[in-house]
Amino acid sequence: MTENLIERLSTVLESEKTLEGFVRQLLEMLELVTEMESTYLTRIDADGIQQQILFSRNSKEMQIPEGLTVPWEDTLCKRALDEGRPFNRDVPGTWGDSQAAKQLGITTYISTPVMLGEGDLYGTLCAASSQSHPLSPRAEQVLQLFAELIGQYIHKEQLLQQLQEANAALTAVSFTDELTSLPNRRAVFEQLPKLFSRACADSRYVLVAFADLDGFKQINDRYGHEAGDAFLKSIAQRLRQQATSDEVLGRLGGDEFIMAMAGPEIYDQAIDAAGAFKARLAALLSGEYQLESCFIDYAGASIGVIVANPAIATPDMAVRAADAVMYEDKKRRRASH
CATH class of the missing domain: 3.30.450.40 (GAF domain)
Structure with missing residues (x-):
């Protein structure tokens, strides 16, 4: 026995x-x-x-x-x-x-x-x-x-559970922007392919917005880096409150932010949605910011929004296209001032 x-x-x-x-x-x-x-x-x-x-x-x-x-x-x-x-x-x-x-x-x-x-x-x-x-x-x-x-x-x-929890915490840190607590560049490019895949399966276009904060260097120079950091945190908070769980949101670094979402199935409607998306972001990011050390009446950011066909375009191509459109918007904004 x-x-x-x-x-x-x-x-x-x-x-x-x-x-x-x-x-x-x-x-x-x-x-x-x-x-x-x-x-x-x-x-x-x-x-x-x-x-x-x-x-x-x-x-x-x-x-x-x-x-x-x-x-x-x-x-x-x-x-x-x-x-x-x-x-x-x-x-x-x-x-x-x-x-x-x-x-x-x-x-x-x-x-x-x-x-x-x-x-x-x-x-x-x-x-x-x-x-x-x-x-x-x-x-x-x-x-x-x-x-x-x-x-x-x-x-x-x-021990295995503790290891898994520690790994999850480490992963969360590695995918999070330390200053704003938004997803960082690494997290964005981890999430975008999933958004593109879902949109492709649903035969929907993808709207990608690239925002660059105009005048951010002047804010740092005038009010100091602490105020600049506080301003970035406030920008992130506004974006976070606006974004839904289905949207991709993140800070790419410096004063650059990105937001992406699935759009309509019809191209003309997607173009209209992109225009509305840009207007919504422009209104969201401009305006008054009451920080601890100063008050900023912010004129707004340069924003590029593009419509991407997920069956053809890759996330990297879409981000680069949105970045290029953002620079065109920045030129126009500078010319108008």
Whole structure:
């Protein structure tokens, strides 16, 4: 039986990809080794107040229900830990005041703590029976081994989750403009192909707007770089409030910003939409900016808006085209002043 147990345990370690699947396999093997009616894994909450039955296996009349939550102070598990008595084959005679033991009909009980890598108590791995049973040294060893394996499995999962969270945070930072908290150039060129793909699938044009903040150098020279940074943040806030979740918005660097969206299906309508888009952005970015250190009555930005056919144009081509149209707008604005 030992060889069969080792072989099955090796298979479980290789095949099971979830904590539940892993534990349920171990509970079944634990039942065979201990000859107990019920085997189960508990978890103690972070505050050490409640204990919950996470997973259980019940092969006979005794039923240890999954999801059962009881005060940790009243559990057999805590008594076993406090008294250094992991095995008890006369629960009624020893712990006769335990209401949980009475209700569940527990006579023989064994448990061992499940510890995590940092030495923290996660919960307990237990086996129980309504009959009085001896416990062989081999069964005790298997119980302790399984508890160690479960602790290592959980610890590994926690480390993996922490790694994923750290990676997500690192990715978010690498895709975010530090000053304005808008998506940066890298994020924009990550999102644009997805927008173009969706628009192409829907047979819609794409509107791409490129904005360059006229007079930004003069703002920096006159009011200082802190005021310039505050101005950029205010610009970003206005753009963020205007953009929808389906639109691509970002700061390409310096005083350059981009916004893109899916447009109408018909070209003439897309041209009209591009004109309305430019007018909306022009009105949005111009006007009064009350910063902490100064007040700016801003004349506005140079804006280029183009209509791109996603079936033909690439995002890079569209951005370059919008940039070129923006410079034409800048020339006109300079000529008119």
